[in-house]
Amino acid sequence: MSDTQTLVDGKATATAPHAHTAISTAGLLIALGIIYGDIGTSPLYVMKAIVPEVITQDLVYGGISAVLWTLTLQTTIKYVLLTLNADNNGEGGIFSLYALVRRRGAWLSAVAIIGGAALLADGVITPPISVSSAIEGLEAVYPGIPTxxxxxxxxxxxxxxQSFGTQIVGKAFGPIMFLWFTMLAVLGVHGIVQHPEILKAINPYYAYNMLVNTPGGFWLLGAVFLCTTGAEALYSDLGHCGKGNIRISWVFVKACLLLNYFGQGGWLVSHAGEQLNGRNPFFALMPEWFLLIGIGIATIAAIIASQALITGSFTLVAEAIRLNMxxxxxxxxxTDVKGQLYVPSMNRLLLLGCIAVVLYFQRSEHMEAAYGLAITITMLMTTLLLSMWLRAKRAPMALIALFVLVYGGIEGSFLVANLIKFPHGGWVSVAISLCLISVMYIWMRxxxxxxxxTExxxxxxxxxxxxxxxxxxxxxxxxxxxxFMSSAERQSEIESKIIYSIFQKRPKRADIYWFVHVDTTDEPYTMEYKVTELAQNDAFRVTFRLGFRVEQRINLYFRKVVEDLVRNKEVDITSRYESLSKQHVTGDFRFVVLEKFLSVENELPFVENLVMQAYFYIKQFIASEDKYFGLDTSSVKIEKVPLIITPTRNVSLKRVY
Incomplete structure (x- = not known):
């Protein structure tokens, strides 16, 4: 008995991975609500970051032109047109891309770890800067308000x-973000009317002129880059919306963004020679009577942007867990909604991180220094992984070289320009990234x-x-x-510690022995199992093949497998106690999970010793594996077993009489 079957039974079934791939009005609204929060709220702070206190025409024209061509080259061409094609059965994101190409080189795991850690670090900076930029608009109405x-x-x-899920709120995200983008466009047109000549900034010469001829112009790329920081979210949320809905909705979103940027540019040029004095050109576009309404809509949009980043961080962590990172x-x-995931430990870490960022920087203009540096690194890592994917797809080497050269150059320039932020707050995002990289490296190593x-x-x-x-x-x-939960990949093998547990560590007599192994696949939504009969009606091995985005509810899935076996009359689960067998009572199930600890009987190499010490130090703060596998805690036995990685050398002992 070795047939591979698919789990399809109620809750055990993974939600269809292509639920929103068909282009539809609903799909377009979902795309607006889920994936454009970060990039959609960038007009709140981009032009404020580009233009210093004194407004000059060359700087405004150059900044608007640089924003236009950054959104075109980086967001539209790289992500919307190219990267969305690198889907893993409809799913996107740096870990999904890594799962597609990881067999092409062990070094790619380092690329994925660096990119994933930087993306998580961005999730700590984005909510504070988005919400702060919106709330600070209240100062125009209520000076001195403690924002x-x-x-x-x-x-x-x-x-x-977060613990309640966002099913109800999520349904409102799309219409609210549609209102937000419409407001951006209307305000933008209002600003363009003040100075229609701003449309000349479409010419890339103005961006070139700013970068080359304006003193310190190159370093302004760090501020320009803020307009495209949400591009990675377009790819990460591919599975929620589908590339068709993303590409069509992006036409609308980009038009609204550009209208607003040009409108801000028009307002700025009409005030050339003046000092900003802390004014935000975004809110300056609003008529006085609309200011409170606009601030309210901006705040809601910022909250939606933060929600998207938080949910994305949860998904990223879940993928990293299943990839052993x-x-x-x-x-x-x-909830039962696809993508509705809550990671309590990550929620607490993100909350503490966000509060610390707000307390440390206090103002959104100070947070701009920390923002952008980490996400530039993520984009560079995506470029590397995407080039490997293009090789796997047998794309012409000349095309691959051109892709790496162009986007390596663009993102490399953004990275260098962002480095000037390091002493002014950029070190915060780098420090967060390094902490996350350390945890990921330790866990994978x-x-x-x-x-x-393991023997x-x-x-x-x-x-x-x-x-x-x-x-x-x-x-x-x-x-x-x-x-028994087993890590043995070959169905003919078993850990020696399990054999020791059955026969020596209190002999464990049972009617039927089950050995369960979980194999995480490179596809996101695989749900298959294979049953091998090891001893007729006495021992079975069940191998689950689960995608890296599938919830690991082994208790539920195992029950489904047993039901299938009973239905097919391949196993009898009736209790073998004579009195209970007459009553056709089903026997009890008990899980045993072996939890390893580091034995003192080791002589480890220095680096491995540090890694393992750090691994077990972190492990004591997290839940045991039975909770991760979704096992019923009332029927689980946790057994501690020593992990003897390297046996100690022979010790010379002298017997005395």
Missing amino acids: MYIVIAILCGLFLL WPKVRLNYP AYFIKRRL FVKIEPYMDALKELSNDETVPKYATHLV
Whole structure:
């Protein structure tokens, strides 16, 4: 019995990965609500970052031109037209892309770790800067208002709501963001009317002139880059909306963004020679009677942008866990909606990080220094992975070289320009990224160390002894069905520690022994299982093949497998106790999870010793593996087993009399 089957039964079924790939009005609204929050709120702070206190015409024209061509080259061509094609069964994002190409070189894991960590670091900076930029607009109406505390209150409320899911609120995201982008366009037209000549900034010469002839012009690329920081979200949320909906909705979004940027440029040029004095050109476009309404809409849009980043961070962590790049922390699924994921530990870390950023920088203009540096690194890593994907697709080498040269040059320039921010706050995002990179490196390195040195034995020689133990009535029965979680990839092998647990560490007599292995696939939504009968009606191995985006509810899936086997009369799960068998009572199931700890009997190489010490230090702060696998805690036994990575050398002991 070795057929591979698919799990399709109610909750055990993964949501269809292409739910929104068909182009539709609903799909376009969903795209507006989910993926454009970050890039859509950039007009709140981009021009304020580009233009210093004194407004000059060359700077405004150059800044608007640079924004236009950045959105065109970076967002439209690289992400919307090229990168969206690199979908993993309809899913996108840096880890989905890594899963497509990781077999082409072990070094690619470092690229994915750096890019993923930088993207998570961006998730700590984006909510504070978006919400702060919106709330600070209140100062035009209420001078001296303590905006910092309002921002912290909004962020706390936002993070506290995460555990309930965003199913109801999510339905309103699309219409609200449509209203936001429409407002951007209308305000932009109002600004363009003040100085129609601003449309000449379409000419890329003005961007070139700013970068080359304006003193310090090149370093302004760090501010210009803020207009495209949300481009990575377009790719990460590909599975929610589908490339068709993203590409069509982007035409509308880009038009609205550009109209607003040009409108801000028109307002700025009409005030050339003046000083901004803390004024935000975005809010300056608004008529006085509309200011409070506009600030309200901007605040809601900023909250939606923050929500999208938080949800994206949860998805990123879940993918990293299944790719063995992050500790197996507890994952919750508050609703049945696809993508609705809640990671309690990450929620707390993000909340603390966001509050710390607000308290440290206090003002959005100060946060701009920390913003952009991390996401530039993510984009560079995506470019590297995308070039490997193009090679896998047998694209012409000349085309691949041109792609790497053009986008390596563009993103390299943005990175160099952003480095000037490092002493002024950029170090914050770099420090956060380095912490996350360290955790990911430790977890992945420890995984390979354990896998390489864990002892596996052939399971076949133990089958006769297993059947004898099952029938030995002198040994108290441990469970009717005893289920072991196994990491052995070959179905003919088993960990020696499991054999030790069954026969020596309190002999565990059971009617049927089950060995369950979970294999994470490179496809996002695989849900298959394979059953191998090791000993007739006495021992079975179940191998689950689950995609890296599938919820690991092993308790539920295993029950579904057993039901299928019973229905096909391949196994009898009735209790073998004589009194209970007459009543056709189903036997109990008990799971055993082996939890390793670092033995003192080791002589490790220096680096591996540091990695493993750090690994077990982090491990003590996270939930045990049974919670990650979704096992019923009332029927789980956790057994501590020593992990002896390298045996100590022979010790000379002298016997005395």
